[in-house]
Amino acid sequence: MTDPLAAIARTPRLLVALDFDGTLSPLVDEPMTARMAPEARTAVAALLATPATSVSFVSGRTLEHLRVIAEHDDTSAVLLAGSHGAEYWTPRSVRAPKTTGTADADALALRDALRAEAESAIADIEGAWVEAKEFGFGVHSRLVDPAQADQVHGRVDRLVAARAPGWRRRVGHNITEFSFRAEGKDTAVRLLREATEATGVLFAGDDVTDEDAIAALGPEDVGVKVGAGPTAAQIRVDDIAGLAALLLSLAHLRDADRE
Template identity: 50%
Template sequence: MTAQWAEVVRSVAKTERLLVALDFDGTMAPLGDEPMAVRALPETAAAVARLAELPDTTVAFVSGRQLADLRVIAAHDDRSPIWLTGSHGVEHWRPAAVAQPVPDQAAAGEEVSAAALVEEAQRSVEGIDGAWVEPKAYGFALHTRLASPDDGARARSGVDAMVAERAPEWRRRTGKDIAEYTWRHEGKDAGVARLRDETAATAVLFAGDDVTDEDALRSLREGDLGVRVGDGETAASVRVSGPLELAELLTALADARAS
């Protein structure tokens, strides 16, 4: 695998202003049964730290996590140089030297509707072992990682039907043992596009491991580099086996860019 990505990594490293945009769960860190216990591997964290120190290089995490939770799992504080995009491209955080984006104001009616749907979704999965609903900034997520295949399918079917009836305009996303329902329709492609514009990047490397990352991977341009972490159909030009191999790739990128 190293031989397949070594040359393209050296090529993207030569760009004038580089944006390195990374999903977190399954990319910086292995997936975990307890979502808030997930942390980056030491190897991926070290590679990201090296890249963030290089001139004309911006590193960003682009996640489906709501921003508050992303900051916890990424051990991210206000001194960090890492840019953040959460909630699939809706929420944003920038380092102190960069102007902070003005938060979008949610419509009161949408907030009320979302709260009611979260409560109904929670009721619909009561009694289904291993299935649970997580309220999020712009909707909710149904987790089935700890459920049996049959119970997971039953939970998804019930919640799908409820949302289709009560909020057919909401966006539904599926991932690894998760289904997300949001009244905002932005995707990670929008998040990466905004980061590209704000940083005036001349090339982008984006890496992700799941279906929701494919929006961003499909949006990449000539001269960019898309990396799929793990299995699955992908628009990426490069695939790595998991977070550890991604750490090797990012370290090679840092070496090439520093030289």
């Protein structure tokens, strides 16, 4: 049986697309304090040093917030896809993906109104809070008594279903996200593949939303699941340290293949 890691290491132009929270960074109570684990940072640097290899972070975070937590500046070689593939940053050497969809005044007004209504709907539940996002919002229950978590998400689910039934709904670790844009991480991987002219993609993620990207990968690509849970990925690792070790192995295989 073919080793999927060895096979993807031989692709002429490789894109390594990585979720951030829970994949490169531990999940934290205060989202803006998230930072890449040291071993993950080392692995990303090793991949960037290999020939014909692009690395991208693909996140549900807004592009602005992703740049903060990734400690990312304009000198970085790492491509970014924020808001589940609705926002992008690329270095000058890579053409920026062409996104679709618009944020008209009516959509933004509804976003703001629903955010405020969602905050009111869960105001009496300690620890519940609403995160503003570029094209919608997320409802968090990480700090809520587990006995009340379903109540938090149920209240806002009913609100959005009544007011904005066409919005896209996503469920992650202790969060439900709502957006008036339909892009998913599958969209992000497709557009990043085109932008980097990649012949093969390795995508890694830990959450339910990452399965959109994993399920859309081609037969020559590789999906990696970080942690427990159902997945369509060919490879599973236990945690961030396990993913970092796998990415380092990929970098070494890619270097060895070109010696």
